[in-house]
Amino acid sequence: MTVIAGVDIGNSTTEIVLSIDGQPRAWDRRPTRGHKGSLASVQAAAALLRAVERTSGLNADVVVVAPWQPVTSDTATIHEAPPFTGRFAIIDCASHSVVGNSHAIGVPWLVTEPATPESDVIALVPSAMDFATAANTLTSAHDNGVRIVGVAVENDEAVLISARVTFNAPIVDRIAISDLASATQIFLEVRPAGSGVTTATDVWALSSAFNAADQERDYLAHIARWVYGERAVVLAAFPESNALPIQPEVARVHTHDGGWQELFGLVDNQLHVNAVDAIALPDHGENTVSDLWAVDVTASLRSRGIRTRSHSRTIAVATLADSPAVPSQNLAEIFGVPVRTVHSEASAAAQGARTTPGISQNAVIIDIGGGTIDLIGDAPLVAAGAGDLLTAAVAFAIDVPRGAADWIKRGPAQRVEAPTVVLTEDGAKTFVDQPIPAPLTGSLVAQGPSGFLSFGSTLSPAEWRIARQGLKSSVLAANVHRLIASTQLTQPVDVIVVGGPAADDELIPLLSQLPSLGNVGRGNVAGVLGHRYAVAFGLTLSI
Numbered sequence: 001m002t003v004i005a006g007v008d009i010g011n012s013t014t015e016i017v018l019s020i021d022g023q024p025r026a027w028d029r030r031p032t033r034g035h036k037g038s039l040a041s042v043q044a045a046a047a048l049l050r051a052v053e054r055t056s057g058l059n060a061d062v063v064v065v066a067p068w069q070p071v072t073s074d075t076a077t078i079h080e081a082p083p084f085t086g087r088f089a090i091i092d093c094a095s096h097s098v099v100g101n102s103h104a105i106g107v108p109w110l111v112t113e114p115a116t117p118e119s120d121v122i123a124l125v126p127s128a129m130d131f132a133t134a135a136n137t138l139t140s141a142h143d144n145g146v147r148i149v150g151v152a153v154e155n156d157e158a159v160l161i162s163a164r165v166t167f168n169a170p171i172v173d174r175i176a177i178s179d180l181a182s183a184t185q186i187f188l189e190v191r192p193a194g195s196g197v198t199t200a201t202d203v204w205a206l207s208s209a210f211n212a213a214d215q216e217r218d219y220l221a222h223i224a225r226w227v228y229g230e231r232a233v234v235l236a237a238f239p240e241s242n243a244l245p246i247q248p249e250v251a252r253v254h255t256h257d258g259g260w261q262e263l264f265g266l267v268d269n270q271l272h273v274n275a276v277d278a279i280a281l282p283d284h285g286e287n288t289v290s291d292l293w294a295v296d297v298t299a300s301l302r303s304r305g306i307r308t309r310s311h312s313r314t315i316a317v318a319t320l321a322d323s324p325a326v327p328s329q330n331l332a333e334i335f336g337v338p339v340r341t342v343h344s345e346a347s348a349a350a351q352g353a354r355t356t357p358g359i360s361q362n363a364v365i366i367d368i369g370g371g372t373i374d375l376i377g378d379a380p381l382v383a384a385g386a387g388d389l390l391t392a393a394v395a396f397a398i399d400v401p402r403g404a405a406d407w408i409k410r411g412p413a414q415r416v417e418a419p420t421v422v423l424t425e426d427g428a429k430t431f432v433d434q435p436i437p438a439p440l441t442g443s444l445v446a447q448g449p450s451g452f453l454s455f456g457s458t459l460s461p462a463e464w465r466i467a468r469q470g471l472k473s474s475v476l477a478a479n480v481h482r483l484i485a486s487t488q489l490t491q492p493v494d495v496i497v498v499g500g501p502a503a504d505d506e507l508i509p510l511l512s513q514l515p516s517l518g519n520v521g522r523g524n525v526a527g528v529l530g531h532r533y534a535v536a537f538g539l540t541l542s543i
Contacts, residue, residue: 005052005060006539007045007335008345011036011071011388012370013500014045015533018058019540024526026056027533036371037068037325046334063335064539066345067324069290071371073316073388075297075396076281078250078264080311083222086241088210090223091179091186092172093230093310099162100170103189103199104150105209108180111137115146122186124177125161127154135164142167150188152180152234172232183236185210190232200224200233210237229310251317253292254278267296267315272486273383279319291320293385293479297393300474304466306397306459316393316475318385320372342542345535346380352538353498356523360494365523366480366511367534368499373476375483377493383483387501390475397467398455408446408453409468410504415461416440416454425461469506476501477510484516492518502531 001020008015015029030048034040053059082090106120111134115121123141125134134153138161142148151171153161158173170190180186187209189197199205206212206220227233251263253276263279276292295316298308308314331339342348349367353376365376370388375381395405414422419435422445436445436452444456444464456464495517501507502522512520522531529537 002061003058004540004543005049005063005335005337006348006536007049007063007065008348008533008535008539009036009041009045009065009068010369010371010535011073011386014041014048015536016045016049016052017529017533017536017540018052018056018060019537020058022541024529024533024537024540026052026058027529027536028052028055029532032370035325036070038070041068042331042334046336049335060335060337062543063331063337063339064342064543065331065339066342066348066535066539068345069321069324069372069382071318071320071384071386071388073318073371073385073392075314075316075392076251076263077312077314080313082226082311084219085222086216086219087238088212088216088219088223089179089183089236089238090226091234091236092175093227093233094174096172096174096232097156097158098170098172098190098232099158100168100190101192102170103187103197103209104170105185105187106147106149108183108186109146109148110177110181111141115141117145117147120147120149122150122152122180122188123148124180125151125153125155125157126177131155131157131160132164135161139164139166150186152177152186152188172234175234180234180236183238185237187235187237188233193231196229196231197227197233200227200230200235206235226311229307251282251315252280254280263294263317264313264315267294273381273483274486277322279317287319288322289319289384290322291382291384293318293383293389293482295385295389295393295471295474295478297396297471297474300393300470301397301467304470306463306467314396316389316396318371318389320382320384340543342539344380344382346374346376346382348536348538348542349374349498349534350376350380350538351541352525352534352536353496353523355526355537355541356496357527359496359523360519363494363496363519364489365534366483366495366497366499368476368497368501368507370500373479373483375480375487377487377489381483381487383479383486385475385479386499387476390471390501393471393475394468397471398459398464400453400455404448404453404455407448408455409471411446411506413444413446413456413461413464415444416442423461425465427462469510472504472506473510476507477514480511481514481516484514489516492516494519496521496523498523498525498531498534500532 018026033044106122109121152175153173158171280286367374394409443454445452
């Protein structure tokens with residue numbers, strides 16, 4: 001009786017199956033430690049194997065693995081350079097901790113220096129001054145006749161200062177005071193949350209405020225278009241024109257037939273699988289890859305009505321290493337038994353998935369993991385970009401750590417209306433059995449490993465459902481479509497989906513909408529393992 005251990009070290013999860021005579025007898029999984037194929041990941045897999053052996057009472061006689069090609073999944077943001085606007089400058093336009101509902105224009109006054117009572121002033125509070133001192137200084141100056149019409153603060157203290165001064169004026173924070181010290185005039189506008197500036201988007205109002213010459217109105221028109229939709233805007237006029245903005249360095253990729261091209265330009269015209277062989281990222285140099293998948297997260301959110309930061313574009317990028325990772329030590333020494341290596345994970349996944357009861361023998365296997373999506377028909381095709389890339393995109397979209405995003409991405413969320421009342425994604429209000437902590441009221445919550453995870457206080461449940469399903473479509477379904485387009489398949493094919501993300505109830509309907517796919521369903525490996533363990537069990541069948 002030979003006990004075979006199939007060890008599948010994935011980008012996110014390590015899965016192990018012990019089988020005897022082609023039947024699974026014991027199995028388990030854990031998060032992968034470190035990068036796929038690293039020494040740490042192999043040592044953790046060996047520890048998991050020993051745990052499975054202890055639990056089952058079986059001892060592996062041989063371990064079977066496949067070559068490991070790690071995938072890196074991350075997000076990259078590029079900020080669009082502002083237009084040339086002559087002697088006028090866009091200092092800041094963002095929704096910081098601002099206070100007020102008005103606009104103001106005045107000359108700069110650094111609060112550590114004497115004021116000029118005869119002019120309207122925009123007070124500049126440097127970072128070295130704490131909020132209490134700043135509030136006392138501003139109040140004292142105002143009481144002594146200084147006409148303070150607005151305040152720009154370097155620290156994140158707008159609300160704290162506003163609560164302590166005796167006058168009303170728009171206040172913005174996190175502003176680089178050094179950029180304003182030499183200005184002749186400063187324009188500041190703040191509007192309530194959920195609304196945008198109005199005066200700064202009116203070229204005639206700006207022209208009047210700055211007393212601009214006729215030939216300068218085109219510059220102000222550029223500014224008006226640029227700041228549209230922003231809640232807070234800080235503009236400045238200087239004695240002389242500014243230099244043209246410096247274009248930021250961007251990510252570039254090298255394709256087989258087109259040479260070096262900007263990554264952000266290729267996102268709108270996705271290439272076939274294996275069309276890219278190198279990527280160059282700012283501050284990281286060039287790296288060779290065997291495949292790349294990039295998704296415009298910003299565009300995906302905006303197309304579904306979700307507001308994002310203007311004039312920036314965030315891309316979720318997954319790159320597949322060009323060669324397998326091999327640990328430095330001998331595998332047999334780590335596992336303590338002989339180790340055999342088969343051709344590929346994709347071929348093992350196909351063998352494991354095809355043990356699903358009742359499937360069509362001509363069905364195509366789609367194995368969706370943390371790092372790659374494998375399409376296995378007549379020949380396997382491996383593409384970068386899967387569950388980890390979706391996690392990175394969701395983490396950016398709702399501004400949470402990736403650990404939380406990995407749970408939040410999985411399914412429906414609810415908004416806490418009261419400790420015992422939640423609003424669901426279909427608009428229904430329901431009661432919960434256990435009271436939810438009061439601090440979570442008003443935020444969305446999703447079930448995590450040890451309770452509720454809160455996020456998205458500015459989103460409704462329905463908005464998050466639209467955004468979440470949109471990201472799944474852009475990251476996963478579109479990548480499957482890319483895989484199909486890279487093959488010779490011309491007719492819709494039946495599909496068996498395996499891998500961790502196959503558990504997602506929203507994914508199967510999205511894949512079913514692809515015109516290139518016919519009947520779509522989850523695998524049930526060996527009739528007992530479900531949609532997971534296809535590679536691990538397939539490895540045990542490969543020798």
